[in-house]
Amino acid sequence: MTLGVALDASSAVNQVDASVELARQAAAAGLTSAWFGQTFGADSPQLAALVGREIPALHVGTSAVPVFGRHPLTVSGQAQTAQAATHGRYHLGLALGTKLLTEGGFGLPFERPVARLREFLTALRQLTETGSADFRGQLLTAATPIPARVPGAEKPVPLLVAAMGPQALRASGELADGILPYLAGPRALEEHIVPAVTAAAESAGRPAPRVVALVHGVVTDDVDAVRERASERLAFYEQIPSYARVIELSGGRRASDVAVIGDEKKVADEVRRYRDAGATEVVFAGTDLSGEADRLRTWDLLGSLA
Template structure:
C-alpha cells in the first residue's frame, strides 16, 4: 500500500502558497502522492492549484480527490486536465465525483439521475483524455470533439464511488475509486468486491482503491475524536456517507478517524491495507506541535 498525504485541510485557507509548501514537504519526506479536494461552492480550483504545485514540486504524484462533475462539462474537465499535464508532465491522477445534492443545491443545480450522469460523463471524459477525441451522444451529455493536445500517456481517472451502482460504473469505465469516510470493514466487504467484479467483467486490471481518513497520533484520543466530531459533523449528515457509517458500525466522523498512540494508529492504517486499500492518503488532523511531529514521524515510518 502506498502512503500519501491529503492536503484538503488547507483548502478553506485558499492559499496556493501554503498548499505548495505542504506538498513540497510531503515530497521531501518521501510520500508517494499528494491529494487535494475541491468544494463546489468554495471557489478554489483544485486542478489549477495542483498545476501550480507541480511546476515547483518535482516527482510526487498529484491527484484531485475530488473535482465535482456536475458544474463542469467533461470537455471542460478534459481541457483543464490536458493543460495541467502539459505543464507538469504525466503524474496527475484525476479524481472526480458527483458531490452531494445539498451542495449542488447551493449552486442552483439539480442532482438528477446521478448514475446516468456519471456513466455518460466517463464515456466522454476518458476518451478525450486518453485518445484525444470522442463522439458520444447520451441522454444527458454529448460531445463531438478532437483535442488540440495529443495524449502520449494514459491519464488515470478514479471516481468517488460508494453505492453499488456507482461502484459498478467506476469499475467498468474508470481506473478505481477514491474514498472518504470509509473504514476497513466497508472496504473489504462492500467497496473492493463490487469494484473488482465490475473491473474484471470489463477486462480491466485490478482497480486502485484510494482512501482518506483523518489521522492523529496523540495522548488525547477522546478529545481529538470529539473535536473531529464537532468540526466535521456535516459529513455525518450527508446520505451517502451516512450509509457508509452504518456499514462500518459507527455513527459519527470522530469514531471513524484514525486516532490514538503510535501503535494504535499504525495498526489502524495497516488494517486499511489488509482490507484492500492500495493507496492511503492521510489527512493529518492535529492540534499542537507534539501531535504534528508525532503524526508525521509515524507516517514516514510507514513508508519503509
C-alpha cells in the first residue's frame, strides 16, 4: 500500500452498499487502499471484508478498533475472517480508545490502557499467526481449548496501532507491525513519532515498522471555508490529551491546523513532506469536506501520485 483513503458512508441509506461504491471509485482513481473507522455503528472489520471482497484491486483496513470492550479471541476471529474474504489484503488497526468513550459507552474504567494494549497485542499475535493461544496476563486471558484458526487466513494479519504517545509507541514498536498516527503532522512524525517507534522495533529485533499516516485533507479552491468546516468537524479531538499533544508537536493550535487543504500543488507537496518525515503510507480522511467534485478531484490527485 502507498496512498489510500478513509471511507465514511455512515450517512448513506445503506452504509455497506455506499461503501462498496465509494471503494470502487477509489480503485478507479488509482488509489491502493481503503480504510474504515470503528464507531458504535458499523463493524469495521466486517465492512472491510465486504468491500475488499467486492473490490479486489484494494487493500482494506480498520483504523482502528479500541482494545477496551473487545477480547483478542473475538477480534482475531473477525480479522482472520476478513483476511480470508480478501485473500490476504486485510490490515487490522487497534487503538487504546479514550476515557470519554470507554467509560461513557461501555461503562468500563479506562485504566492502564498501555498495559492492556501490550497484553492484547501479545495474545492477538499468537492467535492470528498460529490459530491458538495460551496467554494469561494481569488484565486478560486468551486460551484456545478448541482451534481458533480460520481456513483461508493463512497469511498473518498485519497488526497496526493508532499510537502517538511515548508508551504506546514503545509497545507498538515491540509488539506490532506498525502504527496509524492521526492528526500528526510531518514535524511530529519526524521529530517524535517515527524515531520512537523505530527505536523500539530495533531494540526488540523486529523489522522496521510501517508508519501509516492518516491525514485529514482535501483538494479545493475554497480553502478558508473548507478549513472552517474542518475546524468544526475535528474539534472533538482537541479535548483528547493524546491528540492535543500531537497537534502541538506538529506546530498547530487547533486540529484543523494540521489538515492538508489547498490546490493540487499544495496537497502533493504535503504528501511528499509526510513521506520525507518517515511515513511509509499516507491515507487521506475528510475528503468529503467540500462536496463531491472536490472529493473526486482529491482522489484523482492521490491516484496520480500513487
